Amino acid sequence: MALLGLGLIGCSLGLALRRRGIRVVGWNRTARAARLAARRGAVSALAASPAEAVRGAGLVVLGVPPAAMPRVLAALRPALAARTVVTDVGSVKSPVLRMAHRNLPVPARFVGGHPMAGSERSGPAAARADLFRERTVVLTPEAATDGRALRAVARLWRLAGARVVRMPAARHDRLAAVVSHHPHLAAFALAAALGEPGVAGLVAGSFLDATRVAASPAGLWADILQSNLPALRAAVRAQRRREDLLLRALGGSPGGAERALAAAGRRRRGLLPGGTGPVKP
């Protein structure tokens, strides 16, 4: 297996798979992070280029930031065997599928993937072998996607401890805007309120939780949010509608307001303690 991009996600996947006995050849743009990933045991060997990494690999995982994807695809293309399965870990799937169609010799062997796991920390230092344990990974096969390629990628994530669900890329991107991209935008926006006089001195639990992910890498998140902007805008509008409904209830009777908040609270408490909710296959 070739692992291109040894950040938080790539390196965590390498750590998990090597424990299952899989040989992982890694590459990273910056040599320093590559060496740290190797020291942490996330790769069996380091390659000097994307092309060198993918030569002879049965499966290639692209763990590079979305902005780096075209460059890396162009670099690995000449060395890619026709039978090699390629997958990625990006947060937005439709643009990646378009990129794969343009840049890969056999687009049917590309399977878009997105592990619903992460951290506001980044890089190999933050990687953990159990990052994907009992987390959901979304795969976004298309009608033409090769069945064996899809099964190979699903097996890979299950080896890393994850549950795999499949859905069309457009549906993934819409849901990812709701469960992840909008919460990140809201966290960055709320963190900006720390610039107002008096706010920083009073923050407590609810503010700290609501802004934790504002410490995530800004460049990566600008990239993610920009590549899913229409779905992000729709998710923002939906959240405002839900807030307005609650504000209307709060303007009414105490009983009605309590019922509206309690209904939302029950849904939150209904999530499994492990973090993710009941998975719909």
Add this chain to the structure above:
Amino acid sequence: MALLGLGLIGCSLGLALRRRGIRVVGWNRTARAARLAARRGAVSALAASPAEAVRGAGLVVLGVPPAAMPRVLAALRPALAARTVVTDVGSVKSPVLRMAHRNLPVPARFVGGHPMAGSERSGPAAARADLFRERTVVLTPEAATDGRALRAVARLWRLAGARVVRMPAARHDRLAAVVSHHPHLAAFALAAALGEPGVAGLVAGSFLDATRVAASPAGLWADILQSNLPALRAAVRAQRRREDLLLRALGGSPGGAERALAAAGRRRRGLLPGGTGPVKP
């Protein structure tokens, strides 16, 4: 000292103060929670009524939910000595000050208070002696407030490990809407999105963090949000303006979008690891 209301906040304060050797007479509306608070060591003795609890007390802390405040003030008033200092722990201060003026024999001995600490869990079982350690407590004295009463309440919170800041009630309520009431409303609204198909199966860290406090007691929060509705609405509008600024930046160049997110991220990272930010006295 008399402690009326032995929920999460009252019981945690009792635990902290008893460790400092203070005698605490407690009362709670429901006998079951009162007994649990006593078993956990949050009170030296239990009283059968608010009046019995405050008789002979030098300081009375009102830890009851805002909706119960008028009833409890009416019940304790006949037994309250003129020299007794009274304080509360409610999340909204202007309505409490009005209530104190109407219901207490010496309003100058009432000091509004709000510890910026809590949890989505509630009741004596969730109480912790260190809940207020290095957290900020806001006191909202008025021009006519007795200086000794103010110092007594400040001393009490410092004994429990907290930092004390003073500000007018209106300013507190405006800031509390930004740092706590709006984040709670947003959490309840986002938790309501779990009712939409496919969402619960995909939630991960950012969504879980952003909705944690939606598991807070709905009745208490309906009460808090309803009693600070104008400030809450203003905080919601301010957050939407900040989001719109970020969305505009995301619609522009990658560099501009990254700079906008990075500026917010720096503010979040600038908060002290302990949780609260640099305190402005």
